[in-house]
Amino acid sequence: MLTDQPLEDMPPHPGEHRAADIVVATIEQDIVSGLLENGSLLPPERDLMGRFGISRTVVREAIATLTTRGLLESKPRHRPVVRKPGYDAAFSAVGGVVSHLLRQDGGVKTLYDVRIFLEASLVRHAALHARKEDIAALRAALERNHAAIDDPVLFDNTDVAFHAVFYGILGNPVFPAVHRAFVTWLFEHWQSMNRSPEQNLIYYAGHKAIFDAIIDRDPDAAEKALLAHLGEAWETVRGTF
Amino acid sequence: MLTDQPLEDMPPHPGEHRAADIVVATIEQDIVSGLLENGSLLPPERDLMGRFGISRTVVREAIATLTTRGLLESKPRHRPVVRKPGYDAAFSAVGGVVSHLLRQDGGVKTLYDVRIFLEASLVRHAALHARKEDIAALRAALERNHAAIDDPVLFDNTDVAFHAVFYGILGNPVFPAVHRAFVTWLFEHWQSMNRSPEQNLIYYAGHKAIFDAIIDRDPDAAEKALLAHLGEAWETVRGTF
DNA sequence: CTCCAGATTTGGTCCGACCAAAATTCGGAG
DNA sequence: CTCCGAATTTTGGTCGGACCAAATCTGGAG
Numbered sequence: 001m002l003t004d005q006p007l008e009d010m011p012p013h014p015g016e017h018r019a020a021d022i023v024v025a026t027i028e029q030d031i032v033s034g035l036l037e038n039g040s041l042l043p044p045e046r047d048l049m050g051r052f053g054i055s056r057t058v059v060r061e062a063i064a065t066l067t068t069r070g071l072l073e074s075k076p077r078h079r080p081v082v083r084k085p086g087y088d089a090a091f092s093a094v095g096g097v098v099s100h101l102l103r104q105d106g107g108v109k110t111l112y113d114v115r116i117f118l119e120a121s122l123v124r125h126a127a128l129h130a131r132k133e134d135i136a137a138l139r140a141a142l143e144r145n146h147a148a149i150d151d152p153v154l155f156d157n158t159d160v161a162f163h164a165v166f167y168g169i170l171g172n173p174v175f176p177a178v179h180r181a182f183v184t185w186l187f188e189h190w191q192s193m194n195r196s197p198e199q200n201l202i203y204y205a206g207h208k209a210i211f212d213a214i215i216d217r218d219p220d221a222a223e224k225a226l227l228a229h230l231g232e233a234w235e236t237v238r239g240t241f
Numbered sequence: 242m243l244t245d246q247p248l249e250d251m252p253p254h255p256g257e258h259r260a261a262d263i264v265v266a267t268i269e270q271d272i273v274s275g276l277l278e279n280g281s282l283l284p285p286e287r288d289l290m291g292r293f294g295i296s297r298t299v300v301r302e303a304i305a306t307l308t309t310r311g312l313l314e315s316k317p318r319h320r321p322v323v324r325k326p327g328y329d330a331a332f333s334a335v336g337g338v339v340s341h342l343l344r345q346d347g348g349v350k351t352l353y354d355v356r357i358f359l360e361a362s363l364v365r366h367a368a369l370h371a372r373k374e375d376i377a378a379l380r381a382a383l384e385r386n387h388a389a390i391d392d393p394v395l396f397d398n399t400d401v402a403f404h405a406v407f408y409g410i411l412g413n414p415v416f417p418a419v420h421r422a423f424v425t426w427l428f429e430h431w432q433s434m435n436r437s438p439e440q441n442l443i444y445y446a447g448h449k450a451i452f453d454a455i456i457d458r459d460p461d462a463a464e465k466a467l468l469a470h471l472g473e474a475w476e477t478v479r480g481t482f
Numbered sequence: 483c484t485c486c487a488g489a490t491t492t493g494g495t496c497c498g499a500c501c502a503a504a505a506t507t508c509g510g511a512g
Numbered sequence: 513c514t515c516c517g518a519a520t521t522t523t524g525g526t527c528g529g530a531c532c533a534a535a536t537c538t539g540g541a542g
Binding site for chain 1: 491
């Protein structure tokens, strides 16, 4: 006989969920409840299908769904890694769509403009409300940036780190995640540019101007400096993609 | 014999594409090229498997992949709908993760704070750079809001519409999408509150204060009014979830 | 103890079938 | 002819089995 009746009998369920939904909900529960530890590996697919009494098809669909929801992180040939949902997960989940948006028309410019607007507001906020420790972090980042002028790779890193400070001052976890998303999405599109020490010096000067304005508690000057800096940066990369 | 050899022979391709990838790429192409119109229904799965000469499993996986990329919008028992990737698609793609984030600790407040910060920057920008037509749109939205004070549902709509104007002034399509995402995510959490005409009057006054400050081209006053308005709104809803 | 080859595990892909919900067709009542 | 409900077809959801290749484990040679 090909048609074995299912081991589980669930006929009295009229308007229930799909089988995959139950699996998704269960695993979801296990993740948020901590039963499945963050960073741990999901059990093998054949395990799950036995545990839930379902076919591997459904298991794989459930895994796919959980991956899109950011609760799992699956690499091609490896076991899915359990990820407790965080703000970064939200942004990484949209990577696919964003890559399309960036490819069409002025997609990169559109995103870059958002970054400019947001960061302008952030430096303005920093000028007005930065605490001592924020200023200290900014100064440290600036110095590291200065020390890296002759090292292209390191300069890039310290550059990003300097800007990252602004996104952290608010204390709201969304902004650092936004910054990381910006860096991830935008850098993919002008990774081919080769920075010279001269170029880096200009960028550093931009950073310092922003920093000085913040020290002076001058939001308008800080915003203006940030705008000049990012506008400058845009001009040097606009042709690289 | 159960093991028919595949119609396509691709042994000389060691690390090449998978069958599903070809399907994904082709459909992706058809969508971005407009061959598959936005909003139209994807052909039945059995059609696709015939057209590509592959099994339905592969078709389904391709559909799943395209869904995660935001190019398709599939509901459980229905044909997938073709969606040309837009900025709104990006945000709707993260709905799953966000719902989790909002449920934990001060998730709603965190998101609301982001909204406050962004919108404060937007009204400031509006005060400085709003054009005639922007002011007109703002005035019209404000009047509609005033006329709806006695209609709870309509007031909500006009309220959202008023705030939406600020997100549109920049002309950057990301911001309206952000606003729609805010509304979608936040409203789910305090839809149970019943607004009274008195309450609406207070809200309207807040809107008018913002508008007046923008008319006066006073960014600081506009920002302050916005902060007061949103802070006020928060206090009335913070207990409803 | 180290290291490599073979055996086992496990994810990736594919197939054909069955079921139930949805869409469509169709025939009879009005 | 129109309209509505039942029968039929279409279509998405699920299933179990199979094969492959990469990853992992295991055991013996050096």
